[in-house]
Amino acid sequence: MPPQTSWSREEVEATVADYLHMWLLEQAGQSYSKTEHRNALLQKLNGRTPAAVELKHQNISAILMEHGWQNIPGYKPRGHYQGMLAEVVTERIMRDRSFDHAAEVAAGRPAIVPLVTTFEGVLVESPKVRHAAHSTRAPYFEAQNPLLKRDYIDREARNSSLGKAGEEFVVAFEQHRLHGLGKKRLANRVEHVALSRGDGLGYDVHSFDEAGRDKFIEVKTTAWGKETPFFLSRNELEFSRAFPKEFHLYRVFEFRKSPRLFDMPGVVERNCLLDPMSFIGRFS
Numbered sequence: 155m156p157p158q159t160s161w162s163r164e165e166v167e168a169t170v171a172d173y174l175h176m177w178l179l180e181q182a183g184q185s186y187s188k189t190e191h192r193n194a195l196l197q198k199l200n201g202r203t204p205a206a207v208e209l210k211h212q213n214i215s216a217i218l219m220e221h222g223w224q225n226i227p228g229y230k231p232r233g234h235y236q237g238m239l240a241e242v243v244t245e246r247i248m249r250d251r252s253f254d255h256a257a258e259v260a261a262g263r264p265a266i267v268p269l270v271t272t273f274e275g276v277l278v279e280s281p282k283v284r285h286a287a288h289s290t291r292a293p294y295f296e297a298q299n300p301l302l303k304r305d306y307i308d309r310e311a312r313n314s315s316l317g318k319a320g321e322e323f324v325v326a327f328e329q330h331r332l333h334g335l336g337k338k339r340l341a342n343r344v345e346h347v348a349l350s351r352g353d354g355l356g357y358d359v360h361s362f363d364e365a366g367r368d369k370f371i372e373v374k375t376t377a378w379g380k381e382t383p384f385f386l387s388r389n390e391l392e393f394s395r396a397f398p399k400e401f402h403l404y405r406v407f408e409f410r411k412s413p414r415l416f417d418m419p420g421v422v423e424r425n426c427l428l429d430p431m432s433f434i435g436r437f438s
Contacts, residue, residue, distance in 0.1 A: 160236075161210075161236065161238070162200065163238065163242075165198075165202070166210075166236075166238055166239055166242050167242055168198045168199065169195060169207065169210045169214075170214060170239070170242045170243055170246055171246070172192075172195045173210075173211050173229075174246055174247075175191070176188065176226055177218075177225075177226055177253075177256075178256055181224075181256035181259070183410070188228065192204055192207055195207060209232065211226070211229045212229050212230055212231060213232055213234075213235035213236075214235075214239065214243060215229040215230065215231040216231035216232055216233045216235060217239065217240050217243050218243070219231050219307075219381075219382070219383065221305075222305030222306055222307050222308065223247075223257060223306055223307075224257065224260070224261075224306055224307060224310070224379075225379060225382070227378060227380070227407075227411075228379070229379075230379075230380075230381060231381055260306075260377070261306045261307075261309035261310040261313060262310075262313055263316075263377075263410075264313075264316075265313070265315050265316040265318075265319040265320075265375075265377070265409060265410065266319060267319045267322045267323050267326070268323070268409075268413060270323070270326065270413075273326075273327055273331070276413065276414050277414070277415060277416070277417065278414050278415070279416060280405070280416035280425065281380060281416070283427060307376075307378075307382060307383055307384075308385065310376060310377065310378070311374075311376075311384065311385045316375055316376075316377065316409065317373070317375055318348075318349070319375070319409070320373050320374075320375025320409060321346060321348055321358045321359060321373045321375075322346065323375075323406060323409070324358070324359050324371060324373045324404050324415070325344055325359055327415070328341075328344045328359060328361040328369075328371070329341045329342075329344050332344065332362065337362070337364065337366075340361075343362065344360065344361045344362070345360040345361075346359055347359065347360050348373075355393075356370070356389050356390050356393025357371055357390070357393060358371060358372055359371040359373060359404075367400070369400060371402045371403075371404050372393075372394075372402070372403045373404050373406060374386075374403065374404070374405050374406070375406040375407075375409055376405075376407050376409065377408065377409045377410045377411075378408070379407060380405075380407045380408070380414075380416070382407065384405065386422060386428070390422070391422055391423075394421050394422045398420045398421050399420070401419065401420060401421070402419045403418040403422060403425070404416075404417055404418075405418065
């Protein structure tokens with residue numbers, strides 16, 4: 155039987171339930187098989203294809219991420235979702251406090267620098283900036299519900315244990331990179347300045363390129379996926395503008411499972427979209 159053009163309420167609810175079950179397992183650090191989940195879900199749908207399910211899961215990622223909830227790594231956020239999908243996601247996370255609890259625990263969990271025997275494959279290509287218009291925000295963005303006003307991406311960004319571990323990981327990565335280039339003396343000079351000199355410099359790690367020129371590296375670490383948004387201070391932004399040739403933003407992602415990173419060199423706004431998140435009230 156050919157699939158219907160529009161997804162029924164029952165199909166959407168089954169798909170959201172499947173995604174959120176995996177999401178809870180992800181936050182708890184428990185293993186699961188996306189393939190097994192998808193195959194079981196397909197049995198409940200009206201002749202949908204694996205590609206159609208993948209797209210719906212990406213839509214759910216977009217809905218969660220737009221409003222400060224982490225998505226499942228591997229399901230790249232994709233907008234232009236149907237309104238019913240946002241409504242069903244809203245109903246589920248409003249009704250069940252386990253989602254709120256799992257997100258809060260995951261965002262604040264301490265982190266330890268992993269033992270890395272090889273850095274092969276750690277450096278990956280950065281995401282492409284998409285300038286397409288965003289979908290209409292999900293209705294719960296304006297809902298007067300305290301569970302939905304908690305920004306867990308912001309909470310994770312304030313996790314000092316995770317941030318420090320990510321910086322130490324980058325120090326080790328830079329030392330390994332320079333050693334591999336035959337630059338042992340430069341490798342020995344890599345400095346974790348956020349630790350040795352304190353925060354507020356506009357960068358966290360002082361390293362070097364192959365020619366010995368300075369690299370000022372700001373590290374942003376997440377335990378979640380590659381496209382998880384990050385927060386940037388005004389000082390960090392201005393530092394990238396003042397030192398565009400030396401500044402690098404290293405985004406470390408999936409830190410707790412298999413840490414990888416990508417490099418965004420130069421002025422930050424040339425590599426990503428910046429949204430103003432707060433304002434200051436003045437009287438003069």
